[in-house]
Amino acid sequence: MLDNLKTSLRAAIKKIVNSSGIDEELIKELAKDVQRALLQADVNVKLVLEISKNIEKRSLEESPPPGLSRKDHIVKILYDELAKLLGTENKFSFKAGKLNKVLMLGIQGSGKTSMTSKLAKFLTKQGYRVAVIGADTYRPGALIQLKTMCERAKIEVYGEEKNKDSPQVVKNGLKHFGSSNLDIILIDTAGRHKEEKDLLDEMTQITKVANPDLALLVVDGTIGQQCYSQAEAFHKIVPVGGIVVTKLDSTAKGGGAIAASSATGAQIMYIGTGERIDDIEQFSPTRFVGRLLGMGDIQAVLDLAKRLETEADEVRLKRISSGKMNMDDFYYQLEEVTKVGSLQSLLDNMPGLSGHVKEGQLDQMEDRVQKWRYIIQSMTKQEKEDPDIINASRVKRIARGSGWPEHEVKDLIKNYKNSKHMMKASKGRQMQGMLRKMGIG
Secondary structure (H helix, E strand, O other): OHHHHHHHHHHHHHHHHHHOOOOOOHHHHHHHHHHHHHHOOOOHHHHHHHHHHHHHHHHHHHOOOOOHHHHHHHHHHHHHHHHHHHOOOOOOOOOOOOEEEEEEEOOOOOOHHHHHHHHHHHHHHHOOOOEEEEEOOOOOOHHHHHHHHHHHHHEEOOOOOOOHHHHHHHHHHHOOOOOOOEEEEEEEEEOOOOOHHHHHHHHHHHHHHHHEEEEEEEEEEHHHHHHHHHHHHHHHOOOOOEEEEOOOOOOOOHHHHHHHHHHHHOOOHHHOOOOOOOOEEEOOOOHHHHHHOOOOOOHHHHHHHHHHHHOOOOHHHHHHHHOOHHHHHHHHHHHHHHHHHHHHHHHHHOOEEEOOOHHHHHHHHHHHHHHHHHHHHOOHHHHHHHHOOOOHHHHHHHHHHOOHHHHHHHHHHHHHHHHHHHHHOOOOOHHHHHHOOOOOO
């Protein structure tokens, strides 16, 4: 997503990282590069000037904290300022024990009906009981589209094909679902424009009928800064509580989303990342910026490291970090990696590795991890506790038991020993050692 912005920002960081020293000229050049990248992404000029000024001022005046190089500190400043531009982490949560009504607003063609369906399925997967009211009575086929998409996720949709009175449809829909013991009702409304006074008046009526707990403004990620005035017009009628950005693929500049957030004071809550019904994710400014800068999803890595520490017993952790781990410990860490998900998602979230490992290589690595798990399971308890006793005859037996060739068993033992040495050399820096033992780096 946002490929041009991503490329420009990474090029700016590369200049800092590859420089022999940091001086005022280089910092000013970085600020200009960031400025140019954001303007090309159609971010509001005032916001761009503010962020570039902050980056330059902080980079020149702040001293890095102990243990952090000046280069790393400047990259962190850039990370902080971009994350701040997109707002803080969204704190909204649906209230338990009551019906939460969500009004979906947007300009015509913003992808609102599709996003309503995606959000309905997304919330269902989170354990909420969700239903949808189709109140777009203007666009032909809107109700059919909504029902078709929601049927796949087994979500009930209420709509009246022949009734053009959308406030009445909403009223009837709420009555229909009144005794359904639902958690959330999403209300899909007609796309409208700030110049269409009749439609905006109708929105006022719908708001009175629905009395929503949350109004979500759906923004097309490709339309740019004109989004600001549109968002402002909607916000005057219905206080916008959150932004949903659609079509945030490689063609999107993304400035419109930032403009909408700025106009309403609302935070971006969800983003659509593709055309399939599952192509939606909860938005996190820090994670989003981490991906843009090629720093990976830093929080995801921290979460993983924390879980590795809290789930491991102290004896095992001490053994691993001191470089004295056995094959049981090695197997334990392979299991932890597979709990997180695919290596693809793990590496996409890994600072410094995001985007650097090709898909074909990842497939090979995932295959290798699967093989290793089977091979370790074929070892005796004694062999797991002391892999040094594994000789040629034991290799043959383990190979037969696991169903893999002998060279795969030898490859595992070699990587286990490398990992053990690396762990010892890195003095227990777990994430680093874990990657190296998988043959990365």
